[in-house]
Amino acid sequence: MIQGAAGMMTWPPGYLKKIRELCTRYQVFLIADEVFTGFGRTGTMFACQHEGVTPDLMAVAKGLTGGYLPLAATLVTQEIYDAFLGEYGEFKTFFHGHSYTGNQLGCAAALASLEVFEKEQVLSRLRSKINTLGRELKRVQDHPHVGEIRQIGLIAAVELVKNRTTKEPYNLEERMGHRVAREALKRGMIIRPLGNIVPLLPPLSVTIPQLKKMTSILKESIQAATGH
Amino acid sequence: MKRKSGRRKAQIQNLEEDARRYIWHPFTQMAEWEKETPLIIERGEGVYLFDVYGKRYLDGVSSIWVNLHGHRKAALDRAVKNQINKIAHSTLLGLTHRPAIRLAKKLVALAPQGLAKVFFSDNGSTAMEVALKIASVLASPRQTRQDKIPVADQRLSWRHRRLGQSGWDRIVSRPLLPSSISDLQSRRPVLLPLFSK
Numbered sequence: 475m476i477q478g479a480a481g482m483m484t485w486p487p488g489y490l491k492k493i494r495e496l497c498t499r500y501q502v503f504l505i506a507d508e509v510f511t512g513f514g515r516t517g518t519m520f521a522c523q524h525e526g527v528t529p530d531l532m533a534v535a536k537g538l539t540g541g542y543l544p545l546a547a548t549l550v551t552q553e554i555y556d557a558f559l560g561e562y563g564e565f566k567t568f569f570h571g572h573s574y575t576g577n578q579l580g581c582a583a584a585l586a587s588l589e590v591f592e593k594e595q596v597l598s599r600l601r602s603k604i605n606t607l608g609r610e611l612k613r614v615q616d617h618p619h620v621g622e623i624r625q626i627g628l629i630a631a632v633e634l635v636k637n638r639t640t641k642e643p644y645n646l647e648e649r650m651g652h653r654v655a656r657e658a659l660k661r662g663m664i665i666r667p668l669g670n671i672v673p674l675l676p677p678l679s680v681t682i683p684q685l686k687k688m689t690s691i692l693k694e695s696i697q698a699a700t701g702h
Numbered sequence: 703m704k705r706k707s708g709r710r711k712a713q714i715q716n717l718e719e720d721a722r723r724y725i726w727h728p729f730t731q732m733a734e735w736e737k738e739t740p741l742i743i744e745r746g747e748g749v750y751l752f753d754v755y756g757k758r759y760l761d762g763v764s765s766i767w768v769n770l771h772g773h774r775k776a777a778l779d780r781a782v783k784n785q786i787n788k789i790a791h792s793t794l795l796g797l798t799h800r801p802a803i804r805l806a807k808k809l810v811a812l813a814p815q816g817l818a819k820v821f822f823s824d825n826g827s828t829a830m831e832v833a834l835k836i837a838s839v840l841a842s843p844r845q846t847r848q849d850k851i852p853v854a855d856q857r858l859s860w861r862h863r864r865l866g867q868s869g870w871d872r873i874v875s876r877p878l879l880p881s882s883i884s885d886l887q888s889r890r891p892v893l894l895p896l897f898s899k
Contacts (some may be wrong), residue, residue: 478767501754503841505837509829509830510767510826515767522814525764528817529813531833532814533829533830535829536768537767537769537773538769540770541770543770543824546823546824546825546826546829548819548832548836549809549810549813549819549820549821550817550818550819550821550833550836551819552819554819554821554836554840555818557840561833571823571829572824574824575794576798576822577783577791578788578789578790578792578799579791579792580784581804581892582781582782582784582801583778583781583803583838585781585804585805585808586780587770587771587775587778588812590770590771593777594771594840596770596802618841620727629732659741662757662760663759663760664726664741664761666763673763674762674831675763675764676749677749677761678770678771679748679770679771679775681747683827684760686758686896687760691762
C-alpha cells in the first residue's frame, strides 16, 4: 500500500490485489514487507488487510514491540513450511537463524503492545486522528514549494518541489528536506527527511492537539526553509 | 547549586566530545556530524523526546517508524521489567520459551488468514532476508543425496520450471552472496523481473 524508503510512495487502490492475482496465476511467491506498514500504521493492523490480501510470506519488525526493542518475524503459509519437512538426511531443513532469535524481552514488549491495541481500542480510535491529519495537511497543500502530499493512515509525506506548476524537483544537493528538518528542530519537532520528501508519522498514541501542533510546525518549517 | 550545574555542564560537554569521536552513525555524512553539536536524547515521555539539556521535542517520525504507543508506556515498561526478573534471553535453538510461544500464537491469530507459522529474527532486514531465502530455496531445483527430487518438491520444482520461463532461474540459481562488490553493484534486484516487461 506504500513504499517507505522509496519515498513514501502510496499505491493506487486495487494495485496490491492485482499483484496477488498475478502471483497466484503465475505461481510466484508474494512476499509482503509489512516491516513499516504493520501494526496499525496504515489504519488497519496490517496493510494487506486494506485489500483482503494474504501474502505467501509476510515480514514484520519495527512496531512489533511497540518501538521498544529489536525483534522481527517472518510469517509463512502451512504449504511453505511443509516443503521444508522431511528426514534429516534429505537436508531439507531451513538452515538459518540468529543468536537473539525470539528474545524474551522483545517478545514481552510485543505481547504488551498487542494487549494495548485490545485494551485501548487503538485501531478504532485511529480514524479521527487520520481524518485530522488529512484536514491539517490541507493547510500545507497550497504552499508554492509543496508538489504533492501523500497520506495513508497516520503516515504523511510532503514532497517539496522547486516549481509547483512544472513539478521540477529541488536538486538533492540543495538538501531542502534537511533544511526543513533543521527548522522543525528549532521549533521543537524531530523529523527525518528522505531527500526532498518530508515524512510525518507520529506514534499512534498522538493526541489531536499534538497532531495539530506537528502540522503547524511542519508548515512553518517549510516556509522558513524555502523562504516563502 | 552552581558547582553542581557546572559539573553537569562539563559532563555533557565530555559526552558531546565522545559522541563525535567514537560512533559512526547510519546514513550520516560524518564530516558534517563532527562539526555540529550532537543531539543527545536522554529520555522520553509519550510523544516527546528530551535531550540532555532538558529541551523537549515532538517525535515526528516515531523514532524512525517504530514507536506506536509513545515512550515510557506503563504497560510496556512493566512487561519488560517483569520479564527481566525471570530471564533476559535464552536461545530458540533446541529450546523454547513462553513469551515466544504466546507471541507466535498471537501473530498467527492477527495476521491475514492463511499465514500459519512464525520464524523470528532481529529486524526488518533479517525478516525480509528470511523471506527471500525461503522463497529462493523453494524456487530452486531440490535434490536429495540420491539425486532424486522428493514428491513434495516436485510440485515446487514445477513452480521453478514455470518461474524459469520468466527469467527467475537467472536470479535464484545465483549464490545468495555476491562474489565481489562489483557483482553486488551490477546485479539486478531480485524482485525486478516480476515487474519488468
